[in-house]
Amino acid sequence: MRFTLRIWRQDSRDSDGRLGEYVVDDVLPDMSFLEMLDVLNERLATDGEQPVAFDHDCREGICGMCGMMIDGIAHGPQRETTTCQLYMRHFDEGRPITIEPWRAKPFPVVRDLVVDRSAFDRIIESGGYISAPTGSAPDAHAVQVRKRDADRAFEAAACIGCGACVATCPNGSGMLFTAAKATHLGSLPQGQPERLGRAENMLETHDELGFGGCTNTGECTVVCPVGIPLETIARFNRDVLKASFRDTAAS
Ligand code: SF4
Numbered sequence: 002m003r004f005t006l007r008i009w010r011q012d013s014r015d016s017d018g019r020l021g022e023y024v025v026d027d028v029l030p031d032m033s034f035l036e037m038l039d040v041l042n043e044r045l046a047t048d049g050e051q052p053v054a055f056d057h058d059c060r061e062g063i064c065g066m067c068g069m070m071i072d073g074i075a076h077g078p079q080r081e082t083t084t085c086q087l088y089m090r091h092f093d094e095g096r097p098i099t100i101e102p103w104r105a106k107p108f109p110v111v112r113d114l115v116v117d118r119s120a121f122d123r124i125i126e127s128g129g130y131i132s133a134p135t136g137s138a139p140d141a142h143a144v145q146v147r148k149r150d151a152d153r154a155f156e157a158a159a160c161i162g163c164g165a166c167v168a169t170c171p172n173g174s175g176m177l178f179t180a181a182k183a184t185h186l187g188s189l190p191q192g193q194p195e196r197l198g199r200a201e202n203m204l205e206t207h208d209e210l211g212f213g214g215c216t217n218t219g220e221c222t223v224v225c226p227v228g229i230p231l232e233t234i235a236r237f238n239r240d241v242l243k244a245s246f247r248d249t250a251a252s
């Protein structure tokens with residue numbers, strides 16, 4: 002297969018960017034999107050040109066590193082997948098493919114398609130932990146967890162921190178990510194003591210970092226590769242509301 006690519010090239014955070022056009026040959030239908038970029042980069046390196054910088058690590062849909070906008074869609078046209086799990090057989094050879102980095106104020110471009118997503122780490126630092134004493138490993142079932150709560154926590158824990166929800170949201174909101182992290186811990190018995198404070202702190206950090214507010218457009222859940230549902234945000238908002246009542250009662 003042969004593709005024409007329009008790829009965002011930008012040398013650094015503060016430099017201007019532009020779309021560069023490249024033709025890549027010898028692409029197999031069963032190559033992943035990243036493998037197709039590897040083919041292009043090998044050629045660029047051989048020709049003495051600067052390869053296209055893009056993030057990746059596991060290439061198995063686990064680490065969340067490989068985010069990019071493909072034809073304006075976070076992670077491309079195939080639903081519920083990461084870019085590393087997207088295959089070239091889903092693309093029409095005749096149409097150029099436009100590839101851009103995540104566009105969101107809290108995710109500045111580092112180079113080409115690589116963005117700095119450490120804002121997510123700041124949100125986790127502000128509340129994504131429990132302070133239960135650990136000691137040695139407890140016996141299995143020492144703390145009973147209801148099946149419903151275990152399932153909810155497990156579903157939320159599937160978030161891989163890719164940032165597609167932010168990139169696709171018209172408000173640049175990180176609420177789906179933040180709510181997933183808070184729900185993961187707040188659904189389990191061990192996470193209850195700090196549940197409301199956690200929600201408050203994480204939302205405060207989210208807002209301070211420049212993420213936008215959620216207006217329930219729901220686009221985040223459509224592009225989320227692991228299917229975190231919109232109800233996660235509703236549950237998180239309920240905790241934030243309860244925290245504000247608690248603060249009012251205490252004052
Ligand atoms: S909620 Fe989904 S889209 Fe957002 S960071 Fe987590 S896995 Fe990615």
Ligand code: FES
Binds near residue numbers: 059060085
């Ligand atoms: S490279 Fe790890 S999820 Fe794509």
